[in-house]
Amino acid sequence: MKVLGIDLGGTKVAMGIVDNDGNISKRKTIDTKTEEGFNAVVDRIVTAANALMKGEKIEMIGIGSPGSIDHEKGIVRFSPNFPGWINVPLGPDISSKTGIKVVVENDANAFAVGEKWFGVAKKYTNVLGITLGTGVGGGIICDDRVFRGSTGIGAELGHVVVEPNGYLCGCGNHGCLETIASATGISRLAREWKERYPNSSIKEFSAKEILDAAKQGDPLGMKVFERVTDALGIAIGAFVHIFNPQVIVIGGGVSRAGKFLLEGIEKKTQENVMKSFWGTYKIVLSELVDDAGIYGAASMCFEELKNDKTDTR
Amino acid sequence: MKVLGIDLGGTKVAMGIVDNDGNISKRKTIDTKTEEGFNAVVDRIVTAANALMKGEKIEMIGIGSPGSIDHEKGIVRFSPNFPGWINVPLGPDISSKTGIKVVVENDANAFAVGEKWFGVAKKYTNVLGITLGTGVGGGIICDDRVFRGSTGIGAELGHVVVEPNGYLCGCGNHGCLETIASATGISRLAREWKERYPNSSIKEFSAKEILDAAKQGDPLGMKVFERVTDALGIAIGAFVHIFNPQVIVIGGGVSRAGKFLLEGIEKKTQENVMKSFWGTYKIVLSELVDDAGIYGAASMCFEELKNDKTDTR
Numbered sequence: 001m002k003v004l005g006i007d008l009g010g011t012k013v014a015m016g017i018v019d020n021d022g023n024i025s026k027r028k029t030i031d032t033k034t035e036e037g038f039n040a041v042v043d044r045i046v047t048a049a050n051a052l053m054k055g056e057k058i059e060m061i062g063i064g065s066p067g068s069i070d071h072e073k074g075i076v077r078f079s080p081n082f083p084g085w086i087n088v089p090l091g092p093d094i095s096s097k098t099g100i101k102v103v104v105e106n107d108a109n110a111f112a113v114g115e116k117w118f119g120v121a122k123k124y125t126n127v128l129g130i131t132l133g134t135g136v137g138g139g140i141i142c143d144d145r146v147f148r149g150s151t152g153i154g155a156e157l158g159h160v161v162v163e164p165n166g167y168l169c170g171c172g173n174h175g176c177l178e179t180i181a182s183a184t185g186i187s188r189l190a191r192e193w194k195e196r197y198p199n200s201s202i203k204e205f206s207a208k209e210i211l212d213a214a215k216q217g218d219p220l221g222m223k224v225f226e227r228v229t230d231a232l233g234i235a236i237g238a239f240v241h242i243f244n245p246q247v248i249v250i251g252g253g254v255s256r257a258g259k260f261l262l263e264g265i266e267k268k269t270q271e272n273v274m275k276s277f278w279g280t281y282k283i284v285l286s287e288l289v290d291d292a293g294i295y296g297a298a299s300m301c302f303e304e305l306k307n308d309k310t311d312t313r
Numbered sequence: 314m315k316v317l318g319i320d321l322g323g324t325k326v327a328m329g330i331v332d333n334d335g336n337i338s339k340r341k342t343i344d345t346k347t348e349e350g351f352n353a354v355v356d357r358i359v360t361a362a363n364a365l366m367k368g369e370k371i372e373m374i375g376i377g378s379p380g381s382i383d384h385e386k387g388i389v390r391f392s393p394n395f396p397g398w399i400n401v402p403l404g405p406d407i408s409s410k411t412g413i414k415v416v417v418e419n420d421a422n423a424f425a426v427g428e429k430w431f432g433v434a435k436k437y438t439n440v441l442g443i444t445l446g447t448g449v450g451g452g453i454i455c456d457d458r459v460f461r462g463s464t465g466i467g468a469e470l471g472h473v474v475v476e477p478n479g480y481l482c483g484c485g486n487h488g489c490l491e492t493i494a495s496a497t498g499i500s501r502l503a504r505e506w507k508e509r510y511p512n513s514s515i516k517e518f519s520a521k522e523i524l525d526a527a528k529q530g531d532p533l534g535m536k537v538f539e540r541v542t543d544a545l546g547i548a549i550g551a552f553v554h555i556f557n558p559q560v561i562v563i564g565g566g567v568s569r570a571g572k573f574l575l576e577g578i579e580k581k582t583q584e585n586v587m588k589s590f591w592g593t594y595k596i597v598l599s600e601l602v603d604d605a606g607i608y609g610a611a612s613m614c615f616e617e618l619k620n621d622k623t624d625t626r
Contacts, residue, residue, distance in 0.1 A: 068589040078589035126463035138555075142460070149557020150439035151593050156554035159587060161547045164476065171587040173550070234474045237486070241469035242451075242555065244462020274472060274484040276381040276391035280464050 003301035004053060004100075006045065006063045007293025008090075008107065010034065010081040010134035013045055016291070017056060018298035022118040024291060028052050034081070038088045046097040053098070059305065061102045062297040064110035065090060066135055068153040074104040077153065080170030080178075081135050105300045107293060108137025109146055109155060111286075113303055114296030115249045116141060119288045128245040130157060130236070131292075132207075132254035135170070136178040140243065146303075158182070160238060162231040180231040183207040183254050189224045197223070211257035225264060233268025240273050240281050251286035258285065316614035317366060317413075319358065319376045320606025321420065323347065323394040323447035326358055329604070330369060331611035335431045337604060341365050347394070351401045359410040366411070372618065374415045375610035377423035378403060379448055381466040387417040390466065393483030393491075394448050418613045420606060421450025422459055422468060424599075426616055427609030428562045429454060432601045441558040443470060443549070444605075445567035448483070449491040453556065459616075471495070473551060475544040493544040496520040496567050502537045510536070524570035538577060546581025553586050553594050564599035571598065 002025070007014040009032060016027035030048050032041060049061065067079025074091015076082070095102040105113075112129030115121040121129075121141075129139035138157020140147040148154055158178040159171050166175025167185070179185050186207040194200065200220035202213050211228075214221030236248060250265065266283050286292050315338070320327040322345060329340035343361050345354060362374065380392025387404015389395070408415040418426075425442030428434040434442075434454075442452035451470020453460040461467055471491035472484050479488025480498070492498050499520040507513065513533035515526050524541075527534030549561060563578065579596050599605050 068587075078587070080587070140555075142455075147455070149555075150559045151557055153589060153593070154555055154557030156587070159554045160551040161475070161585060162477065164543070164547055173585055173587065230477070234477055238473040238551070239555075241472045242453075242462075242467055242552075244464055244467030246463045272474060272486055274381075274391070274393070274469070274486065276466060280466070 001059055001305070002056060003298050004049060004058050004061045005294040005296070005298030005301070006049065006061060007297055008032065008045075008063055008065045009293065010066065013048070014294055015045075015049060015052060016294040016298070017052060017058065018294065020302055022295070024294060026052050026056075027294070034083065038085055042090070042093050042097070046094060049094070049098055053100075058100055060301040061094065061098065061100050062110070062299070062301040063090060063094065063102060063104045064107035064293055064297040064300070065104055066107050066137065068156070069104055069106045071103075071105055071148060071152050074102055076104070103300050103304050105297070106137065106139065106155065107131065107296065108157070109139040109148070110296030110300050111137065111251055111292055112139030112141050112249065112296075113146060114288065114292055114299040115251070115286060117299035117302060118295045119249070119286060119292070120284050121247055121249055124246045126243070126246045128157075128239055128243055128248045130248065130250050131252035132181055132183070132250065133252035134182060134184055136182050137252075142243070157235065157239065160235050162234045177231055177235045181228050181235075181254070183252075186210055186224060186228055186254065189227060190220055193220055193223055196220075207254045208256055211254070211261055215257075215260040229261075229264035229268045232265050233272045236265065236269045236283070237272025240269065240277050244277070245281055248281060248283045249286050250283065251288070251292045255285050256289070314372055314618070315369060316611050317362060317371050317374045318607040318609070318611030318614070319362065319374060320610055321345065321358075321376055321378045322606065323379065326361070327603075327607055328358075328362060328365060329607040329611070330365060330371065331607065333615055335608070337607060339365050339369075340607070347396065351398055355403070355406050355410070359407060362407070362411055366413075371413055373614040374407065374411065374413050375423070375612070375614040376403065376407065376415060376417045377420035377606055377610040377613070378417055379420050379450065381469070382417055382419045384416075384418055384461060384465050387415055389417070416613050416617050418610070419450065419452065419468065420444065420609065421470070422452040422461070423609030423613050424450065424564055424605055425452030425454050425562070425609075426459060427601065427605055427612040428564070428599060430612035430615060431608045432562070432599060432605070433597050434560055434562055437559045439556070439559045441470075441552055441556055441561045443561065443563050444565035445494055445496070445563065446565035447495060447497055449489075449495050450565075455556070470548065470552065473548050475547045490544055490548045494541050494548075494567070496565075499523055499537060499541055499567065502540060503533055506533055506536055509533075520567045521569055524567070524574055528570075528573040542574075542577035542581045545578050546585045549578065549582045549596070550585025553582065553590050557590070558594055561594060561596045562599050563596065564601070564605045568598050569602070
């Protein structure tokens with residue numbers, strides 16, 4: 001059985017045909033170009049998807065999208081990094097233009113489900129997924145079920161405030177986790193501080209470069225690393241107190257900083273967690289890496305097909 | 314059908330015999346005296362409970378206790394405001410000394426369930442309860458079920474950090490919601506700032522007096538009120554983003570400040586919540602007031618009796 005998983009990101013759209021054993025047989029990546037507006041983005045996704053699916057038997061299309069998603073209706077209600085995407089019919093439009101059933105899920109929810117189907121969270125029932133990418137997303141699995149809240153838009157873990165009165169966030173608030181621990185946030189911090197660290201080796205100001213420099217002891221890199229891990233420690237500490245999860249999976253582009261970042265997060269999280277919670281959770285990096293988004297989107301299809309509760313759109 | 318509800322607080326223990334229509338027929342309050350240690354507290358609770366239950370047919374005893382509770386075993390694992398209470402057998406000890414089945418629950422979880430059985434949350438399935446008392450507690454009901462996390466100790470909403478590197482909290486961390494929005498925290502803030510506000514009318518420094526003074530425009534009261542509602546806005550904003558609840562019920566002694574406090578919390582929460590969540594939740598004050606703890610503890614019995622999953626201890 002094959003499905004098409006579409007990972008809709010702020011800068012790129014990655015898609016791949018995935019079977020239920022987790023093999024990706026065909027794949028394609030296109031630019032998102034959010035500035036062109038919703039309809040243009042949909043048209044380019046459909047063109048790429050149809051080309052990829054030609055000659056294949058595809059049961060369903062799964063889309064992982066940033067923002068508040070109406071999972072039942074396939075609507076993007078609001079997405080901080082997609083200007084103007086307010087109540088847009090992403091699922092219905094792509095379904096009508098491809099002739100295939102579509103399931104839309106918040107990309108971070110999809111990430112958590114993907115880790116449970118294909119990744120490091122396979123044996124767990126209570127999973128918290130955090131994606132550190134252009135934005136910061138959260139996905140929660142409680143007792144083997146995706147947790148979405150009463151109107152389906154919960155688990156916005158990136159918009160927990162970790163620096164009161166801090167940077168303005170895309171969501172309209174100040175000091176959200178996303179303003180610090182996203183790739184965008186990390187890059188901004190390094191740029192803002194660079195004058196104070198003339199000896200820093202950082203040149204391109206990508207999150208990866210900054211965190212790699214921190215690992216080598218670069219003073220600017222270290223400064224940013226401390227603030228980023230402080231923010232993640234506060235937020236993940238809160239999530240541990242709230243959800244009491246078995247495992248926290250860190251994904252997204254920023255997680256490529258690897259073990260060095262993980263150890264920083266582990267240390268700062270423990271500093272923020274009361275003793276009775278010590279040893280109740282572990283923090284791991286996603287191993288699906290670049291394909292986590294495709295796997296996440298695809299896993300939502302398998303989840304739907306398993307539950308046999310998909311309606312035709 | 315009658316049960317005994319016991320509300321174990323940091324300073325007082327309130328208990329009452331409650332029937333399934335919500336009538337409290339007999340009641341008693343004793344001092345907690347945590348400084349005397351676990352065994353002495355248990356003995357005084359048992360003496361008072363036995364006196365109250367004499368001649369009554371009591372089906373079960375429910376105890377709402379602060380801290381991390383092992384609900385299955387009736388054990389208090391750790392309780393920030395009860396020094397030395399680490400893995401103490403509260404339920405088994407009281408059961409063996411009264412001869413009656415005992416269910417122990419985190420007091421804030423019990424509060425949320427009590428609001429659903431007897432209070433303002435009767436018609437809701439997704440409820441978040443926050444108690445502002447000696448400490449700050451949280452209780453979560455998702456899809457009509459108490460949410461406890463994978464090892465049963467989640468929903469510690471008072472230990473979300475709202476002021477990074479802020480005041481030391483009883484839990485060992487700094488800047489938890491509890492350090493600001495508890496009665497203790499409010500009182501401390503006013504005492505610390507009092508030299509700057511010689512014209513303030515505040516004399517006793519109780520949370521109630523401070524918030525009432527704020528309502529009258531007292532400058533010290535207003536200063537504290539702003540900081541307390543800022544903290545609550547950050548925390549409740551996070552909870553809305555995470556849980557997407559239908560209703561947030563505010564209880565505990567501090568909630569006696571009433572509509573003035575509620576309006577402050579509503580305003581600051583909305584400031585911290587992204588637009589797509591506006592209108593998805595409402596914030597209300599508990600109307601059970603002084604009896605919320607007894608009702609909460611009692612409701613856990615009715616919940617257990619309903620589910621018929623109680624084991625004999």
